[in-house]
Amino acid sequence: MDPLTHVIDPNGEVIIVLLNAGSSFAEMSEDKNKKKGCQFVLDPLEPLSPPIAEPAISEDPTPTDEPILSAEPVPTGDTPAERAVQQPVETGIVPESLDGNSFRIQVSAKHLMFASSFFRKLLTGLWKENVTNLERSPVEITAEDWDIEALLILLRAIHGQQYQILRKLTLEMLAKVAVLADYYDCKEAVYIWTTTWIDAQEEEVPKTCSRDSFLWLWISWFFQLPARFEETTSTIMSWSDGWIDNLGLPIPDRVIGAMNKRREEVIDNLICRIHQTQKDFLNGSRGCIYECRSIMYGALTKEMQSNDLLSPLPTSPFPGKNYQQLAQKVSKFKSPQWTAWTSRSSAFDSPYRHNCLNSTFATIFSGLNGTIEGLHLYSFIS
Template sequence: MAIIANYIIDETGEVTLVLHAKLTSLPTPDNASPELVSSTANPDQSLKDIEARIQVSAKHLRLASPVFDRQLTGSFNEAQNLQRTGKVDITVEGWDLEALLILLRIIHGRNHRVPHFVPLSLCARIAVLVDYYACQEAMQVHLRLWKSHLETQIPTGYNATETLEWIWVSYFFDMSRVFDQVTLLAIRHGDEHMESTEFPVKASIMEAINTHREKSIDNVLNLIARWRDGLRQGLFGCTFECRCDDLGALEQSLFTANLYNPPTTPFTGWSFDSLFTHVKTFLKPSSRCNLLSYLNHDKCDAIPKIVQEVETLSSEMQGLDLTTFK
C-alpha cells in the first residue's frame, strides 16, 4: 500500500494534485500519520510507493499556466467535476515531487519555502515543469536568480548524466556560452549514443551531438587507416627499413590499444578523447632514415605525424551553436 503524504499549498484550495512516485525519501509533508513518521524517521535506500496529495488553488493554477487553465475551464472531466462539486483531484504522473512542490509554492506566492539557489539536477527538473506548464512568467524572478547562479558553475569535466542536465538547462535558460561548452564535452567525451528521455531536449540537438561525436571518432580512425595502408602499400616511408619500423610500431600500438580491428559506428565504449589518449601513448621507433640523403622524409615518422594530425583535429573541435536550434 502506498504511503500517503499530504502537502497543503493553499488550505482553501479546491484542487488536489495527486502524484504517484517511487522514492527513497520525500520532502517533509504537512501530515503526520504514524506510518509516514516512521518512514521519514528511519530513511533507507529502498524505494517506497508514495502517493503525494497536494492541495492548491484553481485560480492560481489558471493564472500561472494555460495548461491548467484549459484543464480547469474547458470540456475536460476535471473542469466539469470542479464546477459540479467545487473540488477536484487531478492526477499528474511522471513529475519529480520536490520540483513540483517548488513550482507550486512559487505560483502561490509561498516564497518563504522556496530555496534561493537550487542544484543543477533540481533546476533541470523544475525547468521541465515550467516548460510543460508554460508558466515562465510566473516563475521569471526565481528563474533569473537560478540562472545567474548556474552561470558561475560551468562544468569542465564530463559526466554523462550531469552533461545532459547541463545541455537541457543551458538550452532552456538560453545560455549560449554554456551550451557551446557542454555540447563540446558531450561530443569529445561521450562513449555511446546519447539520448534524452527525462528532459525535453530537441531531437535535432541530440542528433547533432551524436553525429559530431561519431564524425570526430571516424576522423581519427580514418587518418590512422590512411597511414597504416600507406605504409603497407609502400606509399609512405623513405626506405623499406623505414616503412617496416613505422608499420611494426603502429601495428603493435594498435594491438595494445585494442584498435587492431577498429570499432564501427556508433563506436560504443569509445569517445574521441579516449581514442586521442591511446594515440598519444603510441610508441615511436628509432628512426632508420638517412637524413643526409636527398630523399623526401615528409612521409616518414608515422606515429609522431599521426599524433600531430589528431592534435589538430582536437584543436578544431567546437560545440554546438545555440542559435541554430532556436
C-alpha cells in the same frame, strides 16, 4: 477523504493529488529510452474540510519583475535532493486512502490557468460551466511520480509566492523544476529565478561524461544558456563510450541526434586518418626512403593492433570507444628510432639518427584536437 498535506491557496478550487511521489529520475540504466506520459482525472469532491496539515499561506501580492527584498530572511539552504521524477504516468481513480508517498495540494484554478497552457486547456471548460460548484466542491487533478519539493516550488512560483522559494537549489532539484515547468508549459513562472538559481550552483559542468553532465545539458537547453550548452555537449560527445540518449529528460531528439552524429563522425574521421596513414606508408606515398616507410608502417601497424584499431575495423556507433581517450592514445603512439648511414666521402660512411617529417607520429598526427567541439544552442532554436 484524506486531509490536505499542503495549501498553496486556502481558497483554491483545485486539489492536485500527487501519487507515487519521488520515483526514479534521469537514471543511467537500460530503461533510459522508456516512454513516459501523464494523465489526469477530474472528479468533483465533497466540500473541503479545513486543512490540517499546514496553515494557510497568505496571498499578498509580490512583485515578480525585480529581486525579492524582504525583512524576513529568504531561505538559502539547498533543497534536499530526493529521488525524483520521470514524467508522470496516466493514473486512474484516486485511491480512497493515500500512502506515505502521496500528497494533496490545494491550489487556485485561476493561477494555474493563467500561468500554464496545460492547465488552461484542462480546466477552461470546467471553469466556465461550474464556477459556483467549483467554489463549493473543488475538483481533483491526479498526477504521478513527480518530486513533491520540485512541484511545490513550481506551484508557489505560479501563485506568486516568491518569498517561499529557495534561492539555492541543488543541480538535481533545478533539473526537476525545469522538467515540471516544461511539462506544464509554464516557463515564464520561473523565468525570474533563472539567473539566481544558475549563479547559486556549486556543481560545475563535469569534465567527463556523467549523469550530472546530462542534468546540465537539460538545464542549459531549457533555460537557454549558450556557453553551458556548448561546454556540456562537448564533454558528453568527447567522453561518451557509445550511443548518447536523453536519460528520460525532455531534451529534443534533434539535439541528441546531432550529438550522436557529430561524435560518430569525429571518431570515424580519426580512425580513417590512421588507416589512411598506414596505407600511405605501404604504397610508398609517405616516407622518405624504403627503410623509413617500412619501419614506420610496422610501428604504426603494431600501435593500431594494440589499441584495437586494426582488425576488425571499428564501425559506427563505435561502442566502447570514446573520442577523448582515443585521441590521447593516438597522441602517445610510440615512434621508432633507428640509425641510418650516409657517405661523407668515398672512404667511409657515418651513422646518424634518422629524422624526417614522417618518422615521428607526433608530427604525423599533430594538430589532433583532444575534445569534440560543442554544439551551438541557437542552431536548434527556430
